[in-house]
Amino acid sequence: MVYYIAFILIGVGIYGFLTQKNLFKHLVSLTIVDTAVNIFIISLGYIEGKEAPIYSKYTPIANFVDPLPQALVLTAIVIGVGTLALGASLLIKVYEKYGTLDVEQIATKEAEE
Amino acid sequence: MISLTNLILVFLIGSIVSYLLTKANKILGSIFNFLLISYALYVVWNIKVGHEEVLFRILRDVERTLKVTNLGKYFAIVSLIVISFVAFFIIEWIRKKDIKPAAFNSFLLLMVSGILGVFFSNDLLTLYIFWEIAVLGSFLIVPMGKKESKRAAIIYVVTSAIGSYMYLFATFSIYQRYGILSFEQVSQYLANDSSNLFKWFVILFIASAGIAKSGIFPLHTWLRITHGNAPDAFSAVLSGQLVKMGSYVLAIALSVFPTTQLFSSFYHGVPLLNYVLIWLGNISILIGTFMAIRQNDMKQLIAFSSIANGGYILVGLGIMNSIGYAGGLFHVFNHAIAAAMIFLSFAAVVYRTGTTKIDEMGGLIWRMPWTFVTYLVGIISLAGIPPTSGFISKWMIFSSLVSKGMFITLAITFIGSVGSFLYVFRPLAGVFLGQLKRKHSDVKEVPIIMLVPMLLFVILTILIGVYPKPVLDSIVSIENEVGIKAIEHSGTIIKTPLGQWNTLTVFTMFSVGFIIAAILYMIFPKGKKVDLTDQYTGGEYLYNYDLYHYATGFYRFIERLYDKHPSFEKLYEKLVSFFRYIGYFTYKLVYKTSPSGYVFWITIVILILFWVRW
Amino acid sequence: MSALLIIIPLLAGFLFIPFKEKAKYILPLVVITTLIILLLLSPDQTNAMGGWKAPFGIVLVLDSASYYSLLVVNIVFLLISLMPQIVEKGYSVVLLILLASTNGLVLTGDIFNSFVFLEITAVAAYIIAFSRKNPYGAFKYLILGGISGAFYLLGAIYAYIGTGSLNFADISVNIKEGFLPIVALLIFIGIGVESKIFPLAGWVPDVYDSGSPLTPVILGTGVTFTIMYLFGRIFITVFHGYFLDVVFIFGLLTIVLGELAALRQNKLIKALAFSSIAQAGLVLSTISLGGYEAIKFGYFHLLNDISAKLVLFIIAATIAHNFTENKIAGVSFSIASFSLIGFPLFAGFRSKLLILQLAFSKDNYLLPAVVLFATVIEAAYILKWNIKLWHSTNTGEEKQKISWNVNLILLIVALLIIFIGIFPDLYLKMAQNIADGLTNYRAYVTNVLGGM
């Protein structure tokens, strides 16, 4: 069931790309796609009736969910953050140069050069 | 006597040496060039036929070999004669011209090494390698000419690339089908190959390299621009010799792979393939002649004449009976010498006057008499008037056409030679006859070093015109080698089914007539020489001195007949701009769009692959 | 031990972050040390990271293919590090990170690890792609890279679900049969964007024309080779050539449309960017002909293309006007462009000839026709630029003189191109080893999974 949510979220992200004019919204759609992929990865590891993969007082014996997707997601999230940070700073420079973040106006400005 | 491979290596290294030498001193470098090329001519002259050498190995099992054949030797001698004369001409010419002399000399040697390789290669791939080296060498020199020559170099390379890449395609399909590449084996395999389509495809694609290079109909547009704008001395080499490389490949395609045995005869013993090629030759004769009449720039005019003469050679080679084939080969020699002679005289004219436009010049006969003589003999041989060698080859082609009964081609070739009288006379009248322009009054004759090669050409044409035995002997040996019944000739008499032609009697008749005319000219009182302005014309005083030179629009009345002629250059330009538009379209659509465009393309690729895969 | 190739540049990068400007001097040292280490290592060894054996931990595989690819990539980085002129202030640290990530991409034997290194290369490439005049191009590249990274990650996850582990060798051996199409498709999208396949490589012209000379030089040569190697590793060794017929069609499309688009460019760097797209397409379609010979000639052509591009991009980025005052640059530019077109005495001719002969021997008449058509177009625009630069009359506004070390490197690479043109077996032997390593996947699997 969660798979459908993940796929629909990817669809929303891509839809955001295809229709939005403002560049910052593209960055937001990129994050949506990243989070959607992360949700999909996490949902692949879940097993009904099993606990979080940590040995503790409450869960002394191994009765755990699949830990590997969670480890991979940890990395994927940080990569998403890295790209987002760089994208935001690039956008600042784009705004500085073109004075706008709208795709059409940038295209017209670039055509003038 | 050094072997061929070393000769080619010497030229490759020589091109670097001559670069350094010319950097030091222009004249020294050009002299070095001339000596090296004449040494090559000497080596090629007395190399014995059948001598074979292994060169190097590219595709694993097929070695690259060089082999001296009669055909190759004949073409090599013709080319080297032309280049050595031009190299001698360059010694003086290079000093004045504003081109980069060091680069010019070194690329010239690079080109010669390519040419030597082409004529002596024994299989399709070596021929392609040296062909590309020659194209590279000549490509580097062409842009040194006028402003327009930059664009001309590109058109030149692209057209010759089209031709040579079709040739390469055919070479590889042969290699893939038979596993061998050398000419004899290929012709044997082709002979007993069953599929007619493959034979057609192979021969046509190999001939396409020749078509591109010798400026035959579909790929002829580059000749006008390249010859017209290349550095003057080099356009002599370009049209005198490089075009002959194209005829060499055509000769290979037609005679070494004997098309007569490969295909059933279509019309009086001429196979359909030859017939098609002959018709291409005809069209290029028509185009060459009619377009040449229109030209005002003398170099472009002669460029169109090389298209026409390329057509003659193809018609000659295509007929494949003894007289026609011999006529074609002889015409290779004549046109090489005539075109080189004419272009050298133009180079001399430009050396002195600086322009190539016919209507800007006039009356140079008094100032540059020897250049005028070379030009006169050149156009006589080009037009094919008896005492010079040009007539013999054209006469052979006509007689073979008659004996084959191909009357439409005969009619076209006649129109071609009549047309050649017309367009050849235009520069004669425009440049040499008529009034001398005031700005050319101080023009002197070109220095001796430039005159010597021109006059040598003159002597050579008349000598071969009178005594064609050496050329005819080598043509006979080629015909035997290629398996066509050789023409019988003895000394100065050439026997053809339609009668024989004795060059000696004709020459004596001509010289007698010439002497009588000279005597009459001496005896009768000559007209009083009068200055242009000293005449009474109905009360109107002539104050404009240059007005009465009628070189501008010389053949306006003929040009009006076909003003709206279909121009292939415009057609090809449209084609190029069509490709450019596709490029622009993809660039705008895929590369210059906003990020949403990129994502759009990614999703489209996924959907296509998804739709195709499942 | 092979981990050192990744660790040393990374350590240098970390240490030099506070004083970025001075990193310019230690960059050549680091590259030389990695080269020395590489030469000391023996080609076929597998190092498990953290001591955990193959399917469980991450494994770095150093077989003949990755050995020679590393050699090529490190030599390219060495040449670039010897030219501090083209590296802007503070970018040497980014170059160090890029070197670490390219070495990692070549060495890694784990699909998720390759995703991480691909992302490091991508992020480093976004930074290099950015310059004062080109923030928009870098941003577009970031978006495209981000999306392709997401798809690559999805592909990795599907591979994990399909085989139970993330190791290349494990995937190639026991991936469940239904998963291969979906995994191949997603990975193709992920790598396709980086390896300049036709519809996906929208970023190339804007990024290569970023104004800073470093971008086209490093992205066009070093990173392209690594991505092509990764493509070979995944699609041949892991997927056993499963997806290659699709790649063949895309390759042909890339060649034709890449060349056509180059025809109309009026800036030299953009034209060269399209030429590198077309050449990448040619390499990909040659590789996807399938078979040991095809891969060998594909990588041979890639080596020739890389050496020609190195020269062309350096000159196009530094001085883009007449060569009269710096002759050596002019001569090497001409030599590189002749080798690109395939004139006989130069390296490009050899590889084009072998590719044509190979295509014919596989009864594939489409590839030669496309290659020859593309070469005609390429001859047109490359030679146009050649003439324009040699004979341009405008006295270039800034009389930029190339410094001696850049000239020296240009000359060395140009002479190498001619040398390869005459004796091609130096590059051929390298390409042969790469093809060996990639094709016998049984040795790869036993090397990784079996031995520990």
Add this chain to the structure above:
Amino acid sequence: MRRFISIVIVFGLIMFFINTLSLLPKYGSVNISKVSEAYIDKNVNGNGGNVKYNESESLENGAANVVTSIVVDYRSFDTLGEVTVLFTAALGVSLVLNGIRRKKYGRRPNFILRVSVGILLPLIILFGTYIFIHGHLTPGGGFPGGTIIAAGILLLYLSNEEFDLSKTPKFVEGISGSLYIVTGLVGLAIAGVFLINFLPTGIVGDLFSAGIVPIVYILIGFKVGAELSGIVADLHREG
């Protein structure tokens, strides 16, 4: 028109993904892969099996939090790559936004913010350090801990105008990153294998257990904290 096309495309894409559902195991009934089985039972090298909290002694990994054991020990090379991505991103941000002066918003931060920062900041910092020190015992670890510290720094930036970390994040980042590699190199020196866990792993669940895992995670905590605050600092700078 454009919206309609994009809807169709997105619908096609979702259909593409849904089509792959037939391959995937049903949600909730995934069977654990052989690799994760080994991670959970900590017997990759075959001497693990039935790990029990507070009892099993000197296992091959020893970290109570299995996810941390994967992130830092079994697949520690991934995390090294991971940290480099963040490092490059921070480097990139500083190269792209190489502003000098600190951006002044020109309005004084309101009273509540300035006072509450005094109270909250130590708590945030304490909580962050707790997270990445106990990385191998409780959920979370280097990355979340570092982010919390960076959030604290952000709070500082917002609360007063003059606050500016000049170059300190760069130093901290550089040192912690190279220390992480050095621990890996020490493993290489001792046991000839990069990033091996050369310290004793103690009892599952103790604070000082699981060999180098906590040390590495603390270093990562510092590094991530320094990098993210570096990014925050750069974004606050002019230009």
